Amino acid sequence: MDKLFAITLDVGSSLANKTGAWRTNRPLYVDRLPPCNHACPAGENIQGWLYHAESGDYEAAWRTLIEENPFPAIMGRVCYHPCETSCNRGKVDETVGINSVERFLGDEALKQGWKFAPPEVETGKRVLIVGAGPSGLSAAYHLRRLGHGVKIVEAGPLAGGMMRFGIPKYRLPRDILDGEVARILDLGVELQLNTKVSNILDTMQKGRFDAAFLAVGAHIAKRAYIPAGEAARMLDAVSVLRDMEGEEKPMLGRRVVVYGGGNTALDVARTAKRLGATEAIIVYRRTREKMPAHDFEIEEALQEGVLIKWLSTIKNMADEGTLTVEKMALDATGFPQPTGEFETLEADSLVLALGQDVDLSLLDGVPGLAIKDGTVQVAGNMMTGHAGIFAGGDMVPSERTVTVGIGHGKKAARHIDAWLRGTEYKPAPKHELASFDKMNAWYYADAPKTVRPMLDLARRTSTFDEVVHGLDETNALFEARRCLSCGNCFECDNCYGVCPDNAVIKLGPGKRFQFNFDYCKGCGICVSECPCGAIKMVPETI
Amino acid sequence: MEETIKFYQTGTFTVGNRLLKDDQRTVQADMHRTNSLNSGHRACQGCGEALGARYAIDAAMQATNNRLIAVNATGCLEVFSTPYPQTSWQVPWIHSLFGNAAAVASGVAAAQRARGNTGVRVIAQGGDGGTTDIGFGCLSGMFERNDDVLYICYDNEAYMNTGVQRSSATPPAARTATTPAVGNFPGNVFGTGKNVPRIAMAHRIPYVATASVSNLRDLERKVTYAMSIDGARYIHIFVPCPLGWGSASEDTIKIARLAVETGLFPLFEAHHGEVTARTPIRHKVPVTDYLKLQKRYAHLFRNPPDEARIGLIQMMADRNIADYGLLN
Secondary structure, three states: OOOOOOOOOEEHHHHHOHHHHHOOOEEOOOOEHHHHHHHHHOOOHHHHHHHHOOOOOHHHHHHHHHHOOOOOOHHHHHHOOHHHHHHHHHHOOOOOOOHHHHHHHHHHHHHOOOOOOOOOOOOEEEEEEEEEOOHHHHHHHHHHHHOOOEEEEEEOOOOOOHHHOOOOOOOOOOOHHHHHHHHHHHHOOOEEOOOOOHHHHHHHHHHHEEEEEOOOOOEHHHHHHHEEEEOOOOHHHHHHHHOOOOOOOOOOOOEEEEEEEOOHHHHHHHHHOOOOOOOOEEEEOHHHHHHOOHHHHHHHHHHHOOEEOOOOOEEEOOOEEEEEEEEEEEEOOOOOOEEEEEEEOOOOOOOOOOOOOOOHHHOOOOOOOOOOOOEOOOOOOOEEOOOEEEOOOOOOOOEEEEHHHHHHHHHHHOOOHHHHOOOOOOOOOOOOOOOOHHHHHHHHOOOOOOOOOOOOOOHHHHOOOOOOOOOHHHHHHHHHOOOOOOOOOOOOOOOHHHHOOOOEEEEEOOOEEOOOOOOOOOOOOOHHHHHOOOEEEEEOOO | HHOOOOOOOOOHHHOOOOOOHHHHHHHHHHOOOOOOOOOOOOOOOOOOHHHHHHHHHHHEEEEEEEEEEEEOOOOOOHHHHHOOOEEEEEEOOEEOOOHHHHHHHHHHHHHHHOOOOOOOOEEEEEEHHHHHHHHHHHHHHHHHHHOEEEEEEEOOOOOOOOEEEOOOOOOOOOOOOOOOOOOOOOOOOOOOOOOOOHHHHOOOOOOEEEEEEHHHHHHHHHHHHHOOOOOOEEEEEOOHHHHHOOOOOHHHHHHHHHHHHHHOOOOEEEEOOOOEEOOOOOOOHHHHHOOOOOHHHHHHHHOOOOHHHHHHHHHHHHHHHHHOOOOO
């Protein structure tokens, strides 16, 4: 024995004593599903890309992100970020500003000119996509990356769909939209504009397409019957927002009333303010709690001076621009009921923002389809009742947001790919959810969320400049590092440090850890002291 | 020191972190740490003392460039680590008697000096029984002569090795084999016991500190500092005992953390008899959070709970918080 300094006796090492035999439970390293990933309608691996952003490797972060979603710069502006709503850090101090970091990565990619990797193989199959909105573009991106030939046919003059014709510029600058769309087309996706598909089966046959993905969106404004004089100026929200993209801005006048309670109603009211309206009033028949619009949009609109009349319906509009509004009251079941109490509002124009319907005319004569409540019914694999025709986005039953549309595009692309290969796409089984009770939050240092600087209010309502500004590199890094890495090892060395029996082997950077079951007594300290809940105890088998 | 690492994921409190520079990580995060107390020792599952001893001796080994001799008092630590012919120690180590660890260490330090072995440092270590009761005379002598020894007491608040008998470090109300949970005032009596860190301070030795297995960075910093100075030094480390306290083995660090966060075990440093620094409580919690996890206090939570004595324990915690200024 090579004796250590000052050792005199020949002694054996206790390594001969395999204390692992005492164990009745054994620890197991696991990867749990972080709640942000779980909540993301586009199925992003948020914890995964934040992990790279934390070390300042923004390109690796971006590349992980675009595995699921090709639009980080757009997402970072228009996504309603359900990831943040579910973020476990909210229970420690404030949720991680995932959306701001995503936007930073997206902007960085545009600035640095990072490109998508081209497909590795060409399958020779051709897929027709109808509609160049978020869902269609997302499907095109994923199908092209899988090696399929993709052609998008779009009825409008430009790609983007509701991202261009529904979301105002102050929320999504058009150079960002154009940049992220161009990157998809650069993959070799063919785009044909100004072409309305009137018969899907014809178009597929003529173009020799093997499958089709329909994502035409919902562009037909819903109407409500409101008796109005000949000269009364009544418009719908979809056309107002669409016209904002043209040369001729819509004429709304100085006093604008918007009827409806969704995000579109707020977009129109805020747009009206920017067009010079002195008054923009939203009339909504229920209360704020029931309003479908997102809270932060309501808040921003109110800050900009938009007025909201709750519990009110519009009865009629007279020629000289006078609206009659009836007050409502909630009944015992929480539904608004007319009170018979009226008031008048002066308005130069009335914009109806009551929701949108889908133009289903391209599906006329397609056998096997099921249409319900004005939307196309699809199976779990996004396929309609007609084999080879898939559909997604606003035209199928769903929550109508950009992110959900993008998620549909991805999901459909994976199923179309499998269908074209004659197989079935089976997503990997989901990991167990990394809920807050599985974590040890004591280890996380307190740090508040970096608040994105808001444009000066006065300036905001007079221009179409972007309202919310981005993070710069230092605070984006700071924000990324606030991620708790829920359910996934981030190599904090806690298990390695806290084991009283040195029974955790550190494998080195990027390689995580391993248990030495010769000595692990199964005390479970590593499990309770793992900050992110990436270890669990399981009973020992005999 | 903790504050200089502006790092908001973790890293400020965890053992290491992949994003930290090597010199900002703890000794325990090192792939090549000494493992002074090696695997195969016979401590119970979740032993706080085994953990505390490895934390402290590994840090001291790094601070002295492995030129270290450890002297051990009798107790759990000695028994579970060295059943002949095996040893878990990967450091020169000697055991003599229960009560003389401080005196043996004084002698080892003198011998090193006599032989001209400059740079060889000496640590004496023992449990609370060997320190606060049986070895107390030798310890006081070592302090009084300002011998060049760091004495580390691993405090698990009773004689665990012999079957959980009360020591002068056993806290009020705790049930032990000799303070059973019977009668009108079950458990250990109030108003007894010694506060050895304060007694060490009364000797005005160069350095006294308290540490906990729940705060590794704090512990390593104190041990490293202690090894950088000469003279008599004393560190008192709080090490929960799942067996003696009746707690779950996985809760060892959690209980140590709660002892700190309640204020029951204040973390502080003292130089030459004056308190010079304290580690603030991060999230203050009531003492019941700490007591309820341990069966030795179960009698306090019978139906109805013993509010009066729980209140007294809360007063002890609050008094520590006020005395040491533990809340920022």
